[in-house]
Amino acid sequence: MNLSILGIPMDLGAGRRGVDMGPSALRNAHLTRALRDLGHSVTDLGDVRVALPETADKHSEGGMVFLDPILDACQGTRDRLAALPEGTFPLTIGGDHSVSMGTVTGNALRGNPAGARMGLIWVDAHTDYNTPGSSPSGNIHGMPVAHLTGLGDPRLSGLGGGWHMRPEDIVMIGIRSVDPHERELLREAGIKAYTMKDVDQLGITRIHEETIERLSGTERLHVSFDADALDPGVCPGVGTPVPGGLTYREGHLLMELLSESGRVTSMDIVEVNPILDTRNQTAEVMVGMAASLLGQRIL
Ligand SMILES: NC(=[NH2+])NCCC[C@H](N)C(=O)O
Numbered sequence: 001m002n003l004s005i006l007g008i009p010m011d012l013g014a015g016r017r018g019v020d021m022g023p024s025a026l027r028n029a030h031l032t033r034a035l036r037d038l039g040h041s042v043t044d045l046g047d048v049r050v051a052l053p054e055t056a057d058k059h060s061e062g063g064m065v066f067l068d069p070i071l072d073a074c075q076g077t078r079d080r081l082a083a084l085p086e087g088t089f090p091l092t093i094g095g096d097h098s099v100s101m102g103t104v105t106g107n108a109l110r111g112n113p114a115g116a117r118m119g120l121i122w123v124d125a126h127t128d129y130n131t132p133g134s135s136p137s138g139n140i141h142g143m144p145v146a147h148l149t150g151l152g153d154p155r156l157s158g159l160g161g162g163w164h165m166r167p168e169d170i171v172m173i174g175i176r177s178v179d180p181h182e183r184e185l186l187r188e189a190g191i192k193a194y195t196m197k198d199v200d201q202l203g204i205t206r207i208h209e210e211t212i213e214r215l216s217g218t219e220r221l222h223v224s225f226d227a228d229a230l231d232p233g234v235c236p237g238v239g240t241p242v243p244g245g246l247t248y249r250e251g252h253l254l255m256e257l258l259s260e261s262g263r264v265t266s267m268d269i270v271e272v273n274p275i276l277d278t279r280n281q282t283a284e285v286m287v288g289m290a291a292s293l294l295g296q297r298i299l
């Protein structure tokens with residue numbers, strides 16, 4: 001497969017610094033080599049331009065911190081991804097989770113100005129379904145999914161140029177932290193979310209089967225993998241850790257099964273924070289997750 005790696009070194013959407021170094025940490029953990037060893041042809045496209053928090057306009061507007069520079073970075077990401085040749089598999093490396101507003105729209109718009117029907121598998125501790133009105137923090141990394149479905153601020157929800165995700169095409173896995181008003185928005189939208197309780201009860205195999213069945217009508221399938229979906233013992237280098245996450249093997253099994261489904265067309269790795277990490281462990285684990293999604297097997 002032709003893989004394109006694109007970095008988005010942005011921490012403007014998160015409440016603490018450091019995930020802007022996520023792309024470096026992942027490259028340092030030999031991301032390219034791991035994927036080449038699987039037989040893929042890998043091109044590293046470098047990084048999207050992102051403003052520095054020290055010099056960017058922080059003024060928080062309508063409950064959104066760093067709106068303007070985040071919008072810029074998401075537009076840059078979207079345009080870069082939309083212009084890639086069809087048939088390439090983009091692997092986008094963040095960066096805080098607000099980058100996904102740019103990655104998902106860019107991947108939907110590639111070769112299709114109206115936007116393809118896209119399935120979204122959101123692997124995360126959080127649902128990231130806040131709007132500026134519901135967010136307790138104002139941090140935009142808690143808001144990308146809501147904007148992808150057309151809620152919230154029109155500048156962010158307009159990144160798809162009229163294209164939006166259908167709520168029924170979204171499946172969340174690993175969930176264990178939802179804000180009070182966010183919960184109501186998720187219910188109203190009817191988004192399918194497998195909490196950690198569901199993971200415990202049903203197991204990853206069943207969840208994977210139901211997910212693929214549910215998203216069978218979509219043309220493309222994007223996996224957005226937030227490192228904080230995994231347990232903080234496995235991925236300590238994240239800014240918003242929540243106990244009781246996916247085990248190392250649950251993460252790999254999900255990626256292995258999704259790989260075998262043959263349906264996934266793009267992926268994000270986000271929220272890797274080397275400042276908070278232990279000897280780059282989190283980046284190394286996440287490189288392993290990408291490798292499993294892209295064909296690595298034990299035997
Ligand atoms: N991608 C993330 N790490 N999101 C964390 C979001 C935390 C919280 N729900 C908020 O809106 O601020």
Ligand SMILES: [Mn+2]
Nearest residue numbers: 097124128226
């Ligand atoms: Mn997230």
